[in-house]
Amino acid sequence: MDTQRLIAFVVFSFSLLMLWEAWQDYNKPKQPSAAVAQQAAPSQGALPTPGQALQATDAASETPKGGAAKGARAVIKTDVLTAVIDANGGDIRELDLSHYHQDEDKTKPFRLLEERQGRNYFAQSGLIGHDLPNHKTVFELVPGERELKPGQDVVKLTLRAQSGGVELTKTYSFRRGSYAVELEQTVRNLGQATVDAFPYYQLMRHSQAPEGQSALMHTFTGPAVYTEASKFQKIDFKKIAEGKAEHVKEAQDGWVAMVQHHFVSAWLTQNPTDSGRREFYTRALGNDEYAAGMILPVLKLAPGESKSVATRLYAGPQEQDKLKALAPGLDLVVDYGWLHVLAYPLFMLLNWLNKLVDNWGVAIILLTVLIKGAFYPLSAASYKSMAQMRKLAPRLQSLKEKFGDDRQKLHEAMMKIYQEEKINPLGGCLPILVQIPVFIALYWVLLGAVELRQAPFALWITDLSASDPYYVLPVVMAITMFIQQKLSPTPPDPVQAKVMMIMPIVFSVFFFFFPAGLVLYWLVNNVLSILQQWRINTVIERAGKK
CATH class of the missing domain: 2.70.98.90 (Beta-galactosidase; Chain A, domain 5)
Structure with missing residues (x-):
């Protein structure tokens, strides 16, 4: 499982959890x-x-x-x-x-x-x-x-x-x-x-829940x-x-x-x-x-x-x-859900940034940059592993064609390549797992902060707690997810590859109904991830040509 699939799995599972809770709330006895x-x-x-x-x-x-x-x-x-x-x-x-x-x-x-x-x-x-x-x-x-x-x-x-x-x-x-x-x-x-x-x-x-609250x-x-x-x-x-x-x-x-x-x-x-x-x-x-x-x-x-x-x-x-x-x-x-111990310090930092710039949208961007910077070493290790896996993608594909449905021999051959190249196939996942609680806590901060209610950001975004009225942010976020897919290793399984290509469309539909502040956070995080991943891919590809 590469990083992109892990992130998609976590976000999708989190969305299903929210939908289940909303369904339970809707069906409570009246x-x-x-x-x-x-x-x-x-x-x-x-x-x-x-x-x-x-x-x-x-x-x-x-x-x-x-x-x-x-x-x-x-x-x-x-x-x-x-x-x-x-x-x-x-x-x-x-x-x-x-x-x-x-x-x-x-x-x-x-x-x-x-x-x-x-x-x-x-x-x-x-x-x-x-x-x-x-x-x-x-x-x-x-x-x-x-x-x-x-x-x-x-x-x-x-x-x-x-x-x-x-x-x-x-x-x-x-x-x-x-x-x-x-x-x-x-x-x-x-x-x-x-x-x-x-x-x-x-x-x-x-x-009943407050009127106007999205079921998502x-x-x-x-x-x-x-x-x-x-x-x-x-x-x-x-x-x-x-x-x-x-x-x-x-x-x-x-x-x-x-x-x-x-x-x-x-x-x-x-x-x-x-x-x-x-x-x-x-x-x-x-x-x-x-x-x-x-x-x-x-x-x-x-x-x-x-x-x-x-x-x-x-x-x-x-x-x-x-x-x-x-x-x-x-x-x-x-x-703040079950991550209050992480969410509260994040809110205090977000609040402090807002006092500096007097704009909650800019504060969200700065907070995302700070968190991304704090986790840079872990992210770099993850993206380095992904870049190495991406470099090996043609060889892995040829192994799949060679061994066909013999999964045991395919697995043994893949592990041999990993050992020769000194690559840990889980190296792209483990650093991301450490970061997931922080990103989920930040999600709850942006969802629960009344300070974002009616808080303008820029141009058409006049309320960071409401969804983007023109769906510009969700569409741009979907584009960044497609770019991330291109920078990530292509799954050897054709079905998995197609599913991963559909994921950005699925998630963009979810984010149509999310508050603009949340979408802004995910968008900025995606852009920073793309820049970091592109830089590491470039360095490794240049090193391979020498």
Whole structure:
């Protein structure tokens, strides 16, 4: 197996893996039965769960088939987002990100949280306890400013509700330039007896991947939980529906999130005043909707006593430097697959290069050149072996014609030639195998970096995260693959030779749907490989003529 076939095999296998994952995601169950939904409820431990406390309010699913109940609404606008908060539950029902546009309609802002039939995605909160205010309680919207004014740093929204002998006040704070929304829940005991209230925070979402995402580029969509003890854990919607979701149930710290390509929403909180452990849960709600959340330790309120719990909801792009500053492990929501240990340093280098040149496309080119330079000795050894094999191609072909179908004698004769010429037939493959993990890690970096979203390169390439609108890069890349085929040893088997000639066409079709940033990376890598391989071939051919 020569280097060209090895690279083709790896890329083709990687593409098949992505297609298989996308197919699995497409065929996940849409409406789990009531029995399955009950199995997927959180553990029945010392802490009560939202499922227990809220069944009296709605014995069916969390969201009725006719849609979520609606109340009075407040629209909050800042310089980076627009949020719609419904008085029915005090949920954030919609969240538009002003600096990002939709994939389908670039004239509209990207909508992360949304209220739409079959695609509901809400941020919810409340109290667990007998008849206490929760995300189904009707709140009163307190009058106040709704839009961040010039020179103003924060705009707040307050909601109040009374139920079960307590008053719950929710205060949302939206800050300039921030995707982190602060929420303070203040509980006041209005009765004559002690009240136990468990604050909870959850994200309710449908299971579908973001609209506009290519099936060839499968990235994780679903809940995630992080604690210091158990670290980062993804939770598959399908396993939640089947009641087989495995994740940490209780911890002293941590956060819960909903992850999708380029964006994330996450409830982040410090330990409340009362000591204790928080509980994490996931459950299927029916109607292809799922909830992931956490319950904080109990607030014990004596008659007339008030207590507050402060949290933050981050709902925005997966910008790693900002995520890392918000909470431990939050930057892990950027999906680098199983090569995170390699991908993260590559992203940091790419980010540093972009700061130097102020162009993500140029930064990709420079990073590819640097990686190619770092692996130059290995690549040179590989191409030298390939050039020697190419020089021997006529002799090997004559052996095939001489021995015909006698593969044993053919193999013995070929090995004799290799020994005489001091050539290792695997010499072109082994150096490439060492480089493959780095190139796959760089693939995940370019696929997962939200910084490339809407980032222009040059001329017609105005978004490196979108496919080339005129397919120029994929076509040029196919041409470079044909050139590589000509510089590589011709397989002695005619069938293999024809397959290898078709490969560039097959891969160019794949790359039609890939982001321009990925295609640019492969194109630059191919060009550098061609130059290096051509130079080595020339040197060896000249040496052979002397």
